Amino acid sequence: MTTIAFNNITKRYKGMDAPAVDGVTFVVPEGSTCMLVGTSGSGKTTLLRMVNRLIEPTSGEILFDNKNVLQENPIQLRRRIGYVIQQVGLFPHMTIAENVRVTADIAGGWNKQKINQRVDELLDLVGLDPADYRKRFPRQLSGGQQQRVGLARALATDPAILLMDEPFGALDAITRARMQDELLRIQRDVHKTILFVSHDIEEAFKLGDQVAVMSQGKLIQMGSPVELLAKPADEFVSQLVGADNIVRQLQYLPIGSTLDNRPEAVSSAHWGDVPAISNQATLFDALLKLLETNAPALATEDPQNQEKTRYITLPDINQAITHLRNDEKSRAASSI
Ligand SMILES: Nc1ncnc2c1ncn2[C@@H]1O[C@H](COP(=O)(O)OP(=O)(O)OP(=O)(O)O)[C@@H](O)[C@H]1O
Structure with a gap:
C-alpha cells in the first residue's frame, strides 16, 4: 500500500524557538492527491521534504509503504519518490532526453533501448512531442515546457509517490491552468500518491482529493474541498478557503x-x-x-x-x- 502516513511528526530547526512542524498526524491514501496549504512559513515545505529525507524530523515517524522512512537508505528512498519543485533545475548542457533520462540512468537496471523508449513515453505523457523536443536544450523551451520536462523526469523511475512543491508557482495564469489540467489528466492514468504544496487555494481545490490546512506548524484541518467550504474548523480556515464566498461554494x-x-x-x-x-x-x-x-x-x-x-x-x-x-x-x- 503506497500511502504516506505522518505520525505525530515534529521538526525543530536549531536555534528556533517554535517548531516549524508541530505534532502533525495525517494519512495521504494511495493514489490520491493531498494539497498542503497555509500561510507563508507554516511548515508546508518542511513537512514535504521530510518525506524524502531532505530534512530529518526531530520526532515522530513517516510511514511509506508501511515502513518508517527513517529506517531506509535515503538515496534508495529518493529513487522511489518523484520530486518536482518550482525551480525545475534542468541541466542546461544536456538535451531534454538526457535530462529526463538522467533519473532512469541513476536508478539503473535498464538497458539503453528501454530507457530511450521510456523517455519518449514520458515526453508524450507530459504533452511534448518526442520527435520535436528530444534533442532540444532547456534554454530552447518555455517555462511551462521546462516544467513539463521536470514532471517527466520525476516520473522516469515510475515512483509510487510524487512530492510537488509549488511546481506551477512561477508560471503565468494561463500556463498554470493548462499544467493543472495536464496533471489531472496524467493522474487519471498513473494514479500516484501525490503530496502537493500550493499557495493558491483555487489550485488546491482543483487538484486535491484532500486539502490539508497548516498554520504555525500545526495541521488545522484536513478534508475535501467541499468539507472545508461547508464546515471550516475555525475562522482561519474559513478565511483561507473563502467559506464566505458564495460563488466559490456554489x-x-x-x-x-x-x-x-x-x-x-x-x-x-x-x-x-x-x-x-x-x-x-x-x-x-x-x-x-x-x-x-x-x-x-x-x-x-x-x-x-x-x-x-x-x-x-x-x-x-x-x-x-x-x-x-x-x-x-x-x-x-x-x-x-
Ligand atoms: N533551515 C532552516 N533553519 C531554520 N529555520 C527554518 C529553516 N527552514 C525553514 N525554517 C523556518 O521554519 C518555518 C517553516 O518553513 P517552511 O519553509 O516549511 O514553511 P512554508 O509553509 O513552506 O513557507 P512558504 O509558504 O513561505 O514557502 C519558517 O518559520 C521558516 O523560517
Missing part, C-alpha cells in the same frame, strides 16, 4: 446537496421536457445553465445511464444560498 457544492423529494422535484409530468444536467455537476453549473437556457427547471441525470431522477430550479439554488449564508452567520456568531 462552484464546489454538488447539485445533489440541494435536491429534495418534494413531488414537483421528482415529477417529470410537472416539468415536461426541460434541459438535462449531469447529477455530478455543481450548483454553479446548474445556475449558469438555468440562466442560459431560461428553462424553469433542469432534469438531473445519471451520466452512466442517462436516467433522469430529480429536477433543480432557481428557487432550489436560492434556498441552498440561504442555507450557506445561515451557516456562515452561525459560524461568525460562535467565533465571537
Whole structure:
C-alpha cells in the first residue's frame, strides 16, 4: 500500500524557538492527491521534504509503504519518490532526453533501448512531442515546457509517490491552468500518491482529493474541498478557503446537496421536457445553465445511464444560498 502516513511528526530547526512542524498526524491514501496549504512559513515545505529525507524530523515517524522512512537508505528512498519543485533545475548542457533520462540512468537496471523508449513515453505523457523536443536544450523551451520536462523526469523511475512543491508557482495564469489540467489528466492514468504544496487555494481545490490546512506548524484541518467550504474548523480556515464566498461554494457544492423529494422535484409530468444536467455537476453549473437556457427547471441525470431522477430550479439554488449564508452567520456568531 503506497500511502504516506505522518505520525505525530515534529521538526525543530536549531536555534528556533517554535517548531516549524508541530505534532502533525495525517494519512495521504494511495493514489490520491493531498494539497498542503497555509500561510507563508507554516511548515508546508518542511513537512514535504521530510518525506524524502531532505530534512530529518526531530520526532515522530513517516510511514511509506508501511515502513518508517527513517529506517531506509535515503538515496534508495529518493529513487522511489518523484520530486518536482518550482525551480525545475534542468541541466542546461544536456538535451531534454538526457535530462529526463538522467533519473532512469541513476536508478539503473535498464538497458539503453528501454530507457530511450521510456523517455519518449514520458515526453508524450507530459504533452511534448518526442520527435520535436528530444534533442532540444532547456534554454530552447518555455517555462511551462521546462516544467513539463521536470514532471517527466520525476516520473522516469515510475515512483509510487510524487512530492510537488509549488511546481506551477512561477508560471503565468494561463500556463498554470493548462499544467493543472495536464496533471489531472496524467493522474487519471498513473494514479500516484501525490503530496502537493500550493499557495493558491483555487489550485488546491482543483487538484486535491484532500486539502490539508497548516498554520504555525500545526495541521488545522484536513478534508475535501467541499468539507472545508461547508464546515471550516475555525475562522482561519474559513478565511483561507473563502467559506464566505458564495460563488466559490456554489462552484464546489454538488447539485445533489440541494435536491429534495418534494413531488414537483421528482415529477417529470410537472416539468415536461426541460434541459438535462449531469447529477455530478455543481450548483454553479446548474445556475449558469438555468440562466442560459431560461428553462424553469433542469432534469438531473445519471451520466452512466442517462436516467433522469430529480429536477433543480432557481428557487432550489436560492434556498441552498440561504442555507450557506445561515451557516456562515452561525459560524461568525460562535467565533465571537
Ligand atoms: N533551515 C532552516 N533553519 C531554520 N529555520 C527554518 C529553516 N527552514 C525553514 N525554517 C523556518 O521554519 C518555518 C517553516 O518553513 P517552511 O519553509 O516549511 O514553511 P512554508 O509553509 O513552506 O513557507 P512558504 O509558504 O513561505 O514557502 C519558517 O518559520 C521558516 O523560517
